[in-house]
Amino acid sequence: MIRSVVSTVALLALATPAFAAGEVNIYSSRHYDTDDALYSNFEDATGITVNRIEDNADVLIERMRSEGELGAADVFITVDASRIGRADAADLLQPIGSDKVDATVPANLHADNDHWIGISTRARLIFFDKNDVTEPPQTYEDLADPKYKGMICTRSGSNPYMLSLLGSIIAHDGEEAARAWVAGVKDNFAREPQGGDTDQLRGLISGECDIAVANHYYYARGLQSEVSGLTDGIETIGVVFPNQETTGTHINISAAGLAKYSPNPDNARAFIEYLLTPEAQQMIANGNNEFPVVEGVEPSEVVIGLGDFRRDELPVDAFSTRTDLAQKIYNEVGYK
Incomplete structure (x- = not known):
């Protein structure tokens, strides 16, 4: 596996004593091969173990709802605005509370209540x-x-x-x-x-x-x-x-939100911040030919070949x- 040395070094800055160990539990409806490398790179850079539960978004939302305050989910990832909106409406998310996220994600791709962000479009x-x-x-x-x-x-x-x-x-x-x-x-x-x-x-x-x-x-x-x-x-x-x-x-999103009853909120924030690093953005975008949300990161060559266009900036x-x-x-x- 080839990794960007610069990006990996940058990721090491995430591994501060506050969340340098432990685990993070990802409930995800994304099913792309590149996600394996995405998770393993995060583990290598931070020492945080990634545990994954992958299923249909509606199944995961119902699981989070039924688990309630005893829930294991730290981060919920889905591939459509309607699904992340449904999770939020069900009171299953909480504010991310990250200055890095605030500074990186365009406002129209960031929930007003800070409960979720777009990680690709x-x-x-x-x-x-x-x-x-x-x-x-x-x-x-x-x-x-x-x-x-x-x-x-x-x-x-x-x-x-x-x-x-x-x-x-x-x-x-x-x-x-x-x-x-x-x-x-x-x-x-x-x-x-x-x-x-x-x-x-x-x-x-x-x-x-x-x-x-x-x-x-x-x-x-x-x-x-x-x-x-x-x-x-x-x-x-x-x-x-x-x-x-x-x-x-019209622009839709893949999204990540911080679970309301996250047992590992610091690690969850670290993971969400990691999703916005250039290395992670490249993998997320290339894995499904989507558009990155971070300025300066290019989509795949085939997507670039489709040409530039004006995007709807509706939040x-x-x-x-x-x-x-x-x-x-x-x-x-x-x-x-």
Whole structure:
């Protein structure tokens, strides 16, 4: 394993007597191979043993809830704003209380109550079949335009990524506009919502869909390595970074929060601070082709190749707290 000497030396500064030993318990819904190196590097640099419990975010939230004050969780890591928002709403997190975190993480990616931070970001993009679509949607709002009737594929309205996207539309445009948007997109379905983001992109290549919505890294995977049903034919897929002239492209997060009943809060803070070091940021971003949150750290080459774009700077709090309303709207409109 090759490690950055400079970064590792910098990490040693974390190993002060206050938290130079012991353990930290990570409840995580991230499942990427690079996380193994992420944890082992932290252990090597600090002497703190990392114990991991990995599962679906909802399962972990319920476990933390049931464990209550006797809980073992120190840090909760998840891959969507709606999930970290749900954990916070359930009173399962507490203030991180770190000057390093405050100085490093952009304000819009940091909870107002200091209970969680974004550790990487992902952009939700519009993709289209270049052979069939000459005037693709340029905004999320355009997806509801009747001229795209019978052309659009998305995931289920209960999917966290779709909930966060609608939460942001509610925050920007209001509840009634969001409800009209959901109804318009539903009217434009090429098929009922099904599958994951990769399946939406596969639908473009198979001809089942003309326009699809997906996170950027699913497309990046198809460019970077062989993905069945996607890589072969991916050159026919066009990419739109939505809302460049208005709000900017919707940005979601992978997030880390400090558990309310953490038995090792100092070690938990040390770990969260470690996630913001250049070395850790590089591993987090490269592990899933996401964007780092720390200024000066570059994403993977394939992500850089997608080009620069204007990001929506709406605070994540503004849409993570509206996902219950988003689900209610999807349900009422019949957006499965």
